[in-house]
Amino acid sequence: MPVIPADLTVQGGRLTTAELGQRLLSGQTLVADSAEQRLQVVGVLESYGAVLDAYSTNLIFQAERQFLNPFPLLKYLDGDPSPARIWRNLRHDRINYEYAEYCMKTMLWHGTGGLDGYLDSTDFAAGCAGIIAAKLRRDPLLALLHPLFPGFLPELIRAAATTHALGQFWRVMSDLFLALAVEEREGRIGTMAAVVEYIRQGLVQASAAPITYAVELGGQRHWVLPPEAGLSFLMDVAVPYVEAVFLRGTPFFGTVSFNAQAQQIAPDQARFAYGALYADPLPTMGAGIPPSLLMHDMARHLPETLHRWYDQHGRGEGDIHVNICRSFQKAMFCVTEAAIQGTMPHGLACSEASQQAANQAYASAWAERLAVARTDCLTESHWVRPNPALA
Structure with missing residues (x-):
């Protein structure tokens, strides 16, 4: 079982393992269906889609244009080192690409799924050797450093491969979330089940899309993640992303102090929560x-309808980031549910006993992990109250 720190905030009751398993097997959505819930989920996914568009562009730029650059000082400029762009960055009038890097490092550190398996393979090591040899012929500084620190450049290549793969994953998810918002506005999506199903279909449609990555060095193309590796979108990147970012994560500084000696941080990464x-x-x-x-x-990319709803509930702008965080958590449960449904061993309508048993075991395993998650956010939005200043 994961090591769960004590909750700092409580919104309401949690669903039991049995209730979660029943919902997953019956096709009933984890997030309760209502107009306000859909407004939050679809609206926050629309803003997230806009942010992921920027994250994806920057991660792919870093992986392709800042490859093996030990001092990537301009990596957040997306290739636009104009004085105006630099000034905006210095004033922090920009997207926080540090969050994208946090997700990449979390995926790289937890190392689950097919992508990590390939990064540990002899084929990847051989590819790294060829890339490093080509790079050292043109970079005297790295040629001096590599014999002293032979593990440094291979690790940079592993990070670049994870960066590019995450950029490809977020490219698909950005398009999916923005398209979902259009479908909802035009009246083609009117229930939470339809929201989850739309995301599930998008994941399934992209499931077999190949994940590849190559770099140019001295006019020659070198494969980092070649087509022969057979890496694909869903099982090799999407599922490891859910495992690393939605479930495991990392304890971060700034809000809560954890005592590792008191076992407040599990020694086993698989138990991280x-x-x-x-x-x-x-x-x-x-x-x-x-x-x-x-x-x-x-908050910089909220659709107007959701921004207005936040203004009319809680403390308006005073706690808008907390409200976004709560809505985002609901949305991530929807995405997780869609991923679970998309990777279920058999369709929910299956009739054979062996297939039903496989689905039951799969749903039970997920339910056990989710039962200790923040399922108190799945019910109606009782944590908000009409803003008395706007009443």
Whole structure:
């Protein structure tokens, strides 16, 4: 079982393991269906889609244009080092790409799924050797450093591969979330079940899309993630992303101190439970705190309908980041549910006993993990009250 720190905030009762398993097997959505719930989920996914568009562009730029650059000082400029762009960055009038890097490092560190398996393979090591040899012929500084620190450049290549793969994953998810918002506005999506089904279909349609990555060095193309590796979108990147970011995560500085000696941090990474589905909705807006960085970005891209709803509930702008965080948690449960449904061993309508048993075991395993997550956010929005200043 995961090591769960004590909740700092409580919104209401949690669903039991049995209730979660029943919902997953019956096709009933984890997030309760209502107009307000759909407004929050679809609206926050629309803003998230806009942010992921920027994250994806920057991660792919870093992986392709800042490859093996030990001092990537301009990595957040997306290739636009104009004085105006640099000034905006210095004033922090920009997207917080640090959150995207946090997710990449979390995936790289937890190392689950087919992508990590390939990064540990002899084929990847051989590819790294060829890339490093080509790079050292043109970079005297790295040629001096590599014999002293032979593990440094291979690790940079592993990070670049994870960066590019995450950028490809977020490219698909950005398009999916923005298209979902259009479908909902045009009246083609009117229930929470339809929201989950739309996301599930998008994941399934992209499931077999190949994940590849190559770099140009001295006019020659070198494969980092070649087509022969057979990496695909769903099982090799999407599922490991859910495992690393939604479930495991990492304890981050800034809000809560954990005592590792008192076993408040599990020695086993598989038991980590600091991801988005377990997190307390406390974006303090302190520098460097991952959820705060993301909520700040999403606040800049909120659709007007959701922004107006936040203004009319709670304390308006005073706690908008906390409200975004809570809505985002609901949305991530929807995405997780869609991923579970998309990877279920058999269709929910199957009739054979062996297939039903396989589905039961799969749903039970997920239900056990989700039962200790923040399922108190799945019910109606009782945590908000009409803003008395606007009543």
